[in-house]
Amino acid sequence: MLRLEKRPSPSGFWQATTPILAVALTMIAGGLMFAALGKNxxxxxxxxxxxxxxxxxxxxxxxxxxxxKAGPLILIAIGLSLGFRAGIWNIGAEGQYIMGALAGAGVGLAFYPAQHWYIFPLMVIAGALGGWAWAMIPAILRTKFNTNEILVSLLLVYVAQNMLASMSIGMMRNPEGGGFPGSRNLSQYPSAANPELIAGTGMHWGVIAAFMAVIAAYILLQRHILGFQIKLAGQAPRAARFAGVNPTALVVMCMGISGALAGLAGMFEVSGPAGQISIDFNVGYGFTAIIVAFLGRLNPIGILLAGLLMALTYIGGELAQFMLGLPAAAIQAFQGMLLFFLLAVDLLTNYRVRIGTRKEAI
Amino acid sequence: MFGGIDPTLLLAALIVASVPIILAAIGELVVERAGVLNLGVEGMMIMGAVCGFIAAVETGNPVLGFVGGAAGGAALSLIFAVLTQFLLANQVATGLALTLFGLGLSSLLGQSYVGIKPPLTGDVPLGPLADLPFLGKVLFSHDWVVYLSVASVAAVWWVLRSTRTGLILRAVGESHDAAHALGYKVRRIRVLAIMFGGAMAGLGGAYISLVRVPQWTDGITSGAGWIALAIVVFASWRPWRALLGAYLFGGITVLQLNLQAAGARIPVEYLSSAPYLITILVLVIMSSGKGKAALNAPASLGQNFHASR
Known part of the structure; x- marks a missing residue:
């Protein structure tokens, strides 16, 4: 008989090993799925x-x-991980990503075709504010009215998508675009463009922002009182209250940071790789970032690695689509599987698996 | 503004539009009453939608389609059950994973079924009742799933309120430790509740792909699962209130579609957002006011059970 015994504290060894184990298991299960689809x-x-x-x-x-691909995933996942640690579930990052892109692009398009050095920085600020404001809706509803932030943040994704569609065929449509939906191409407007900084690396400002977010989150969690409060609120909510953690402030902070980072990711994407606001601008980074955050064990360094791995599955998926005719949806299912295995093997971190029945404890 | 809208057709459409939400919400209500928070309703619904569609097209029988849909939803919910009940994974994260996986897998399974018409689910012949002036159109000319959805609400209400099964289920949801101490199999009861929830969500999903739309496209459920989750909170975990919430939501959906068709001067995108915004508004109203809704929530909701002895 197999029996589970709770560990006094999570095992450090398994905490580091389980993500690798989960990836290996996903490869096996994914391989079976690909075989079922008739691919080698x-x-x-x-x-x-x-x-x-x-x-x-x-x-x-x-x-x-x-x-x-890794830039936006890491940027969003870092923000989400802070909230997840504190038990604050912002799962509407996709919506905040869209709103950040809309706000950033809106500022850029408003200046078109003027050339000023300050346009891009203003867009960055607008992008962060756009995502922040969208995340403040669930944050304030939770703190003021006790409304479940999971449902509100997610429902707002659909609203943001409608807003995106409305903008790309309405206010932000390219007046010289011959009536096609989609805005002007920001990446061809030098003052608003987010170009590749070092040719051939894919490095753009969004990637730099992601690296900075990793470092900032690491310092926040290790050295700053807010980081301590986040961890405490997640692990022992009652103790946190006695320690003087203000739960309202914590919700507003965590939702605000994650919203702003998601907004930034959207803004860097629209001014760089995507180039324009269009109906199909969002490709699910906000949801995949949830997997990245968990795969990285809500730890900044882990998220950096997980983001790169997840980006690899995106690119590899596209390649497999092109070379082997593997359907795009197979990769999405593959990524979902990864999260399942991760959650499953997480058991080993918190519990010991014992064989046989328990001896009488005295 | 309401010029081109016929109230009879509007009410009849409202009842049809709310069926998927009712089915999914009543399933999730049972799951949550057993103390489990399954956020994967959207994933289970879309699996039900694709499995039901495939089953109906392959067999040519719409009833078997609904059976297939329920089976697909239940099969996916089984993954959730294993992860949360046996491997003690975080319920929120597992539910999200279920949705992400379900969206991917459904679009994988449904690839070769895009653009096909499913076999028709006909109205139940209720004879003279259907010929009644107003009521006939609104209440008595629907397919069997519409009546099943209302019957399932009544059944769940009755089981929860006045049977031993319902009492045990509620006990498990309120305090799993106490239920365990009394000798009830907490885990088994919860797994069964989760599978019931999955089957109901699958049924709701199948209704979308077989009757409401009716065809298969990726992401066909478009947030219906999340709205069902919101309806459960709105209903404060009471079956009849869930029915009311679903009709309210169905009404808004149908009304905004009609307004779009009637060419109202409100932009289409804002009308399409209305159901989500109003759901949020309703959630806020329900959860404020000294947390009335929260007081009704099952006490063990979302907590994993690990028998330490």
């Missing part, structure tokens, strides 16, 4: 995880894409 599983796994980086023909294109 080994070839599929190699195409997803190896070829984007080392294939002699495609690597030169796909390697820079790694940072382009």
């Amino acid at each position: 599983p080994f070839e599929a796994i190699r195409t997803i995880f190896w070829d984007p980086l080392f294939h002699e023909q495609f690597a030169s294109y796909s390697r820079p894409q790694l940072l382009v």
Whole structure:
């Protein structure tokens, strides 16, 4: 008989090992899924995880894409992880990402075609504020009216999507676009563009912001009182209240930071890789970032690595779609599977698996 | 502004529009009454939608389609049950994973079914009742799933209120430790409740792909699962209130669609946002006022149970 015994404190060894174990298990289960789809599983796994980086023909294109895709994922996941640690569930990052992009692009488009050095910085601020404001809706509803922030933040994603559609065919539509939906291309407007900073690396301002967020979050959690309060509120809510943690302030802070970071990610995306506001601008980074946050064990360094790995599955997925005809949805299911396995093997961190029945404790 | 809208058709459409939400919400209500918070309703619904669609197209029988939908939803919920009940994973995170996985898997399964018409689910022949002036159109010319949805609300209400099964289920939801001490199998009861919730969500999803739309496209449920979750909170975990909430929501959906069709001067995007915004508004009203809704929540909601002895 297998029996679970709670560990006095989470195991450090398993905390570091479980993400790797989960990735390995996902590869096996994913391989089975690919085999069921009639593809060679080994070839599929190699195409997803190896070829984007080392294939002699495609690597030169796909390697820079790694940072382009990882940037927004890491930026959003860092913000989410702070809230998740404190038991504050902002799952509407996708909506905040859209609103940040709309706010940032709106500022940029308002200045068009003027050339000033301050346009891009203003867009950055607007992007952060856009995401922040959208996240403040669930934050304030939770603190003032005790409304569940999970449901509100998620429902607002659909509202943001409608707003995006409305903007791309209405107010922000390119007047010279021949009536097609979509805004002017910001990446071709030098004062508002977020270009590749070092040719061939995919590094743009959003990636730099993501790295800065990782460092800032690390310092916050290790050295700052707010980081301590976040961890305390998550692990022992009652103790946190006695220690003088203000739960209202904590909700507003965590939601605000995650919203602002998601907004920034959206703004950097619209002015750089995506280039314009269009109906299909959002591609689910806000939801994938939830997986990234958990895969990185809500730890900044872990999120950095998880973000890169997740970006790899995106690029590898595109490559597999192109080379093996693997459907795009298979990658989405694959990413979902990863989260399942991660949550499953997490058991080993908090519990010991014992064989046999318990001896009488005296 | 309301010129081109016929109230009879509006009410009849309202009843049809709320069916998926009622089914999913009543399933989730039972799950939450057993003390489990499954946020994967959206994922289970869309799995039900795709499985039901495939089953109906392959067999040519819409009833088997609904059976397939329920089976698909229940199968996905089983993953949730194993992860949360046996592997003690965080319920919020697992529910989200269920939704992300369900969205991916459903679009994978449904790829070759895009653009096909499913077999028709006909109205139940109620004879002379359907010919009544107003009431006939509103109440007595619907398909069988509409009546099933109302019947399931009544059944869940009765079971929770006046049967032993309902009492045990509620006990498990209020205090799993006490229920365990009394010798009830907390885990088994919760797994069964989760599977019931999954089957009901799957049924609701199948109704979307087989009757409401009716065809298969990716992301067909478009947030219906999340709205069902909100309706459960709105209902303060009471079955009849869930029915009311679903009709309220269905009414808003139908009204905004009609306004779009009637060419109201409100932009389409704002009208399409209305159901979500009003759901949020209702949530706020329900949860404020000294946390009335929160007081009704099952006490063990969302907490994992690990028998330490």
